[in-house]
Amino acid sequence: MSYLSYLTPTLTSPWHTYLSQVDRVLPYLGPLARWAETLKRPKRALIVDVPIEMDDGSVAHFEGYRVQHNLSRGPGKGGIRFHPDVTLEEVMALSAWMTIKCAAVNLPYGGAKGGIRVDPKKLSEKELERMTRRYTSEIGIIIGPQRDIPAPDVNTNGQIMAWMMDTYSMNTGMTATGVVTGKPLHLGGSLGRVKATGRGVFVTGREAATRIGLPLEGARIAVQGMGNVGGSAAELFVQAGARLVAVQDHSATLVNPGGFDLAKANEVLRRDGGIANYADAERVDREAFWDVECDILIPAALEGQITPERAQRIKAKLVLEGANGPTLPQADDVLADRNVLVVPDVICNAGGVTVSYFEWVQDFSSFFWSEDEINARLDRIMVDALRKIWDTADHYKISLRTATYAVACERILMAREERGLYP
Numbered sequence: 001m002s003y004l005s006y007l008t009p010t011l012t013s014p015w016h017t018y019l020s021q022v023d024r025v026l027p028y029l030g031p032l033a034r035w036a037e038t039l040k041r042p043k044r045a046l047i048v049d050v051p052i053e054m055d056d057g058s059v060a061h062f063e064g065y066r067v068q069h070n071l072s073r074g075p076g077k078g079g080i081r082f083h084p085d086v087t088l089e090e091v092m093a094l095s096a097w098m099t100i101k102c103a104a105v106n107l108p109y110g111g112a113k114g115g116i117r118v119d120p121k122k123l124s125e126k127e128l129e130r131m132t133r134r135y136t137s138e139i140g141i142i143i144g145p146q147r148d149i150p151a152p153d154v155n156t157n158g159q160i161m162a163w164m165m166d167t168y169s170m171n172t173g174m175t176a177t178g179v180v181t182g183k184p185l186h187l188g189g190s191l192g193r194v195k196a197t198g199r200g201v202f203v204t205g206r207e208a209a210t211r212i213g214l215p216l217e218g219a220r221i222a223v224q225g226m227g228n229v230g231g232s233a234a235e236l237f238v239q240a241g242a243r244l245v246a247v248q249d250h251s252a253t254l255v256n257p258g259g260f261d262l263a264k265a266n267e268v269l270r271r272d273g274g275i276a277n278y279a280d281a282e283r284v285d286r287e288a289f290w291d292v293e294c295d296i297l298i299p300a301a302l303e304g305q306i307t308p309e310r311a312q313r314i315k316a317k318l319v320l321e322g323a324n325g326p327t328l329p330q331a332d333d334v335l336a337d338r339n340v341l342v343v344p345d346v347i348c349n350a351g352g353v354t355v356s357y358f359e360w361v362q363d364f365s366s367f368f369w370s371e372d373e374i375n376a377r378l379d380r381i382m383v384d385a386l387r388k389i390w391d392t393a394d395h396y397k398i399s400l401r402t403a404t405y406a407v408a409c410e411r412i413l414m415a416r417e418e419r420g421l422y423p
Contacts, residue, residue, distance in 0.1 A: 014093035014303045020329040025405035028396055032413040042092050044068040048138035052130040066114040066139040068148055069095035072415040075146055076112030077102055079153025086115035097324050101346040103408035105385045107357045112148050120155050132160050136167040145178035151356050152182040162187055178363040181356035190359035191371040198232025200351020203382045205320045208343050214317055217241035222294040224248045226269055229322040230300030238262050246292040252276035253289045290314055299326035306331045321345035336399055344401035347389055354378055
């Protein structure tokens with residue numbers, strides 16, 4: 001019996017969302033549809049126990065995961081998240097979205113994802129390091145520079161990637177900088193990586209806005225999640241003349257129709273770790289975020305945020321999915337009926353994995369590019385990918401999400417067919 005049999009995905013679960021998205025693309029796959037079941041079954045799922053000694057001498061156990069969804073186009077690629085709500089089902093969905101995302105921008109990767117069910121804020125730095133290193137040792141049997149390359153995700157960063165790289169290197173007896181991306185610069189990290197996902201959101205958003213005749217000058221932006229993704233995207237939109245009118249993070253929901261002072265907001269975020277103490281805005285109820293008058297909405301937090309009920313209330317003309325899986329399938333239909341354009345996560349937030357690919361390539365060659373070169377390459381890849389997807393959407397008269405899946409799944413399943421089955 002497959003381990004998939006033990007899952008009971010609900011209508012709002014991330015794995016159910018992913019499966020629904022795959023089902024919608026099946027009519028556009030032609031003869032390749034015979035391989036479609038490949039997309040619904042992760043290749044490999046590893047569940048590990050992560051025991052560590054706490055600072056007080058006690059022993060704590062955490063549950064960790066690493067899922068490789070599909071490796072037909074290359075080694076696995078995907079982040080590691082530390083969060084108290086991490087589950088196998090969530091990590092499976094995130095790994096599957098990575099498969100689609102990498103193929104959508106035509107990177108030579110498959111999809112993978114990992115995580116530990118933990119609240120990292122409750123750990124000391126030494127406990128966090130011990131947990132990271134033990135987890136890395138446990139999943140070391142399936143990761144590697146040519147096998148599966150982790151990266152930062154929710155509540156992980158360059159320091160955690162450095163610990164992972166060092167642990168893997170010590171266990172293999174050689175320095176392997178390419179085993180992770182998102183590392184500190186002096187350990188083989190890439191310029192432009194920290195803001196790459198947010199930059200991708202901006203680039204695809206700029207192209208989409210042009211397509212629908214929405215000028216960025218004076219456009220009102222609402223952002224959920226002001227981390228690397230939402231914060232970087234907001235900064236680039238403001239530089240382009242847009243106005244940030246609403247922000248929601250874990251600490252508060254704030255609204256200012258006149259626009260946030262982004263420099264002051266970033267100072268509060270750096271100091272407090274949340275937006276709550278930003279003074280020049282009105283604090284409102286969390287649900288009121290979905291009623292804000294805006295032109296562009298950027299959900300850049302966690303999955304499952306845009307429900308059908310919330311989709312009815314959204315005032316934006318354009319939704320840019322900075323997070324993975326923020327819109328439920330039924331909500332997609334509501335937004336489409338209301339002529340709200342959604343640029344889906346699997347293309348919109350692919351800037352991060354694209355620059356991760358650049359980092360991986362630079363590590364292998366030990367030759368590093370300037371930030372201007374990286375941004376130019378990123379912009380070109382994102383624009384070209386979106387244009388291909390838009391042409392597909394126009395041809396079949398389908399949504400950008402289904403078009404992205406059509407382009408990506410064709411590439412994945414063609415690789416599957418051409419490789420054949422072994423033995």
